Amino acid sequence: MTGTMPRRVPLPLAIVLPAVLVAVGVLAWSAWSSSRDHRVLARLAGDAARERALTEALSQLSVEVGYVIALRGIAPDELPATLAPYASGAKTLSSARTSREILGLLVEADDDGPEALRRLRRTGAPVTPALKRALAPLPPATRRALTATRGTSGLPLRDYADALADLQRAFVDAQPRSRAALEELGRLAGEPPPWAQPQFLALAAGLLALVLAAAGWTARRVARRVGNAEAGRSEAEARADELARRNARLLATVDASRRMTSASDVRSVARAVAVEAQELLSAAAGAVYLLDESADVACPAVAVGEPAAAAFPAGEGTIGWALDTGLPTRAVVAGDPAFPGSEVPLSIVVAPLVADRRVTGALVVASPGAPLAGDEEEVTLRLVALAAATTIEMARAHDSTARLAHTDPLTGVGNRRRLDSDLAALAPAEYADGVAFLMIDVDHFKAYNDAHGHPAGDAVLRQVAQILCASVRETDVVYRFGGEEFAVLLRGASDEEARAVAARIRSAVAGHAFPGAETQPAGRVTVSVGVSRRCDGDAAALVAAADGALYRAKREGRDRVVAAS
Secondary structure, three states: OOOOOOOOHHHHHHHHHHHHHHHHHHHHHHHHHHHHHHHHHHHHHHHHHHHHHHHHHHHHHHHHHHHHHHOOOOHHHHOOOOOHHHHHHHHHHHHOOOOHHHHHHHHHHHHHHHHHHHHHHOOOOOOOOOHHHHHHHOOOHHHHHOOOOOOOOOOHHHHHHHHHHHHHHHHHHHHHHHHHHHHHHHHHHOOOOOOHHHHHHHHHHHHHHHHHHHHHHHHHHHHHHHOHHHHHHHHHHHHHHHHHHHHHHHHHHHHHHHOOOOOOHHHHHHHHHHHHHHOOOOOEEEEEEEEOOOEEEEEEEEEEEEEOOOEEEOOHHHHHHHHHHHOOOOEEEOOOOOOOOOOOOOOEEEEEEEOOOOOEEEEEEEOOOOOOOOOHHHHHHHHHHHHHHHHEEEHHHHHHHHHHHOOOOOOOOHHHHHHHHHHHHHHHHHHHEEEEEEEEEEEOOOHHHHHHHHHHHHHHHHHHHHHHHHHHHOOOOOEEEEEEEEEEEEOOOHHHHHHHHHHHHHHHHHOOOOOOHHHHOOOOEEEEEEEEOOOOOHHHHHHHHHHHHHHHHHOOOOOOOEEEE
């Protein structure tokens, strides 16, 4: 028998080798599919960061150009075509501020240029030579000469024009990439899971055939040796049922992870995560907790089912332990600060949300009574939390970018870009119910600035914005139109409702105790309000009518509300 394999060797090989092949095939296929999804998510996050850097650079350069034009008193016909739109805003600025004030603002804006350039490079945004020169600090000699002369002499206006055009072009070019990444993500979400694809099924069928052949051969050997073929078959069936059950749970987990990626804002993503976790573990309640900026308080982003969730100090309770350690946990507790309304013991399973190697929150499910889950359910919740953490962070980045692009940095209300977007998005049905618009101007604001300085003036603008937000209806939106002018968009408002909101704003501002208000011509800070309302869908006419009514209010003595005729 020299050179032949021992008789006992084929038996373990027949059992172990097919199982190893199946496990390796499943893991390799799943890892490939997961890495593909993660690459798309990473590309989408990079595109969002690049768009944010482009938006910030475009805003910074636009501000600097406006100050240069205002300071040098350059007429529109002396400017490159790309810079001509900034002349009207610069004219308003030069009439509202002194040359020294404008120069100070220009120097501040010019000093921010290198940081904007560094952000562009960090995110991989294109940086052209003109953009590099435009964002570089102005030479000291140019800064000193800015207030000494007028006109375009000595100014890098062509660099500004080319840089703004480059930024706008780069921003437009970035949109298709983001949309393509989102479409690819949607396509991946719509694909069947890896094990439902034909290639995998073919591989699984071949491996299964090998396993079945080996199992049959093994069964005959065992039957001959121990004479207990029925017991062996029952055991094999039990293993197959357990494998099918685990595969079904794994499929459900993967499908849940795909569904979670269909939302883009944080609250929608959190709700999808909580619902999927609750259903996968058949729990009475599901919740997503996110740490606040200080990481001291865990706040429920969303909760479904009973009992209701509540915010609590991050180090307390079962969830607090998971947040502190970054490890999953499960327990049956008589009371927990995350579910203060429960009157019976709760079975709680918690999986931390970990993104960028830091704990950002926790996914939790809870049910009254006996233990809710074992090791398998805990692993399922950890898998869902792993996918949810990345999706939530992407949604946070998306929300942050959207807020930055549509929020006035001084007052925190909507900016002109958001106003234009909201007006363009108004549906015909909304106009049918009536759309009203308020234009609001702080009276004698320049006098206040001259008397108390620009920081005090900025504080007044912030307080006025807060008063406006507190005085409008829940469905109304407040914007900073520019300078000391604000606007309010009122959907579905009647003439009476629009005038009532305007009167409430005027009265609230006049009655507010602004510091230094006694130096104003009226002895207090006041606003003038112009009101318009249309049902024909003409947004431009809506704004123009409110603007005309505002100027009538100022001509008639200020501190009053005037409705467009």
